[in-house]
Amino acid sequence: DAGVIQSPRHEVTEMGQEVTLRCKPISGHNSLFWYRQTMMRGLELLIYFNNNVPIDDSGMPEDRFSAKMPNASFSTLKIQPSEPRDSAVYFCASSNGQGSYNEQFFGPGTRLTVL
Amino acid sequence: AQSVTQLGSHVSVSEGALVLLRCNYSSSVPPYLFWYVQYPNQGLQLLLKYTTGATLVKGINGFEAEFKKSETSFHLTKPSAHMSDAAEYFCAVSDSNSGYALNFGKGTSLLVTP
Numbered sequence: 206d207a208g209v210i211q212s213p214r215h216e217v218t219e220m221g222q223e224v225t226l227r228c229k230p231i232s233g234h235n236s237l238f239w240y241r242q243t244m245m246r247g248l249e250l251l252i253y254f255n256n257n258v259p260i261d262d263s264g265m266p267e268d269r270f271s272a273k274m275p276n277a278s279f280s281t282l283k284i285q286p287s288e289p290r291d292s293a294v295y296f297c298a299s300s301n302g303q304g305s306y307n308e309q310f311f312g313p314g315t316r317l318t319v320l
Numbered sequence: 321a322q323s324v325t326q327l328g329s330h331v332s333v334s335e336g337a338l339v340l341l342r343c344n345y346s347s348s349v350p351p352y353l354f355w356y357v358q359y360p361n362q363g364l365q366l367l368l369k370y371t372t373g374a375t376l377v378k379g380i381n382g383f384e385a386e387f388k389k390s391e392t393s394f395h396l397t398k399p400s401a402h403m404s405d406a407a408e409y410f411c412a413v414s415d416s417n418s419g420y421a422l423n424f425g426k427g428t429s430l431l432v433t434p
Contacts (some may be wrong), residue, residue, distance in 0.1 A: 209363070238421075248364075248410065248424040261421065263377075296363055309422060311363030 207231075209312035213299050223285040226315045229278055230299030238309060239272055239282050242297040248296075254280065282313045288320045322347035322413045326425035341399040341428050343411030346392060353394040354412040354422065355385055364410060370394065381405070397400075404433045410431050 230237050241252040250292040252262040254274045262272070269288070274280040284291055290295055294316050298309040329347040337424050345351055358363040368379025375387040385396045394411060408429050412422040 247426045250421050250423075253421060290359075300365075308366045308369065309364075311356075311365070313363045 206292070209297055209310055210316050211295075211312035213315060214313065215316045215318075217320065218287055219320050220288055221286045222319075223283065224287045224291075224292075224317060224319075226295050226297075226317070227280040228280045228282070228312060230280070230297070230298030231301075231310055232278070232301045233250055234299035234305075234310070235277070236300045237274060237298075238281050238298040238310075240298065242294045242296060242314070243292075249281070287317075289319045292317055292319050322415055322417075324349060324411050324413050324423055324425035326409075326411050326428050328428055329426065329430045330431065331406040332433060333401045335403055336400050339396070339401045339405065339430065341396040341411075343385075343394045343396065343410050343425060345394060346394050347411045347413060347415050349415045349417055353385075353387060353416045354414075355379065355383070355394075355396050356410045356412060356424075357407070358387065358408040358410065358427075361371055363370050367396070367409075374420075401430075401432045403432050403434070 212227045236255050238253040240248050242248050251264045252272045253260055257274045273280045294314045296311050296314045299310045300307045300309045322358045323346050325344045339342045354369045355367040357367050358364045367383050368377045370377045383398045385394050387394050404418045409423040410427045414422050
């Protein structure tokens with residue numbers, strides 16, 4: 206299995222631009238998670254989906270952030286407009302099963318820099 | 321709501337020495353506990369997890385952790401450190417009330433010196 210795939214791996218953009226991060230979960234997994242990692246705040250859960258339906262988006266920082274999962278094999282996290290404080294590493298993870306004890310498999314992350 | 325505290329943001333050990341990374345949690349219901357490792361420029365990888373049953377959990381790469389309910393702790397240990405163990409280690413907690421979400425600690429950076 207290829208694991209969780211994220212693209213791009215690195216993104217540098219200017220303040221005010223739209224940024225779209227992409228994630229392909231492991232085939233057969235029914236839960237997908239978006240995390241943000243910064244030095245100051247550590248790893249924060251932004252949103253998670255179960256069977257393509259958003260379950261909890263309380264971690265999404267503000268309306269500039271949106272996430273979609275149009276099908277079981279693809280999800281996007283969009284920031285519009287981007288700001289320098291959005292600079293972070295964004296991870297996508299997926300898991301199989303209904304329980305909160307299931308292992309989450311992480312992608313390699315997208316390092317976002319907003320100038 | 322549950323939370324995790326990792327004591328020590330940086331830990332340094334000599335190669336061959338005992339590794340001990342500390343994690344304390346709070347949860348109003350029985351917790352599920354995890355340790356993940358992150359190597360530079362990579363995603364997180366599961367080392368081990370505790371759900372129910374035996375409180376001493378063995379994971380990959382020779383690591384193990386013990387769930388101690390009375391101390392609300394889940395410390396990670398390895399008898400003998402290798403240079404390849406140098407990485408960032410995250411403790412995480414979830415429970416039946418949190419749905420699928422993992423709540424991570426701030427992480428502990430492990431440095432292994434020759």
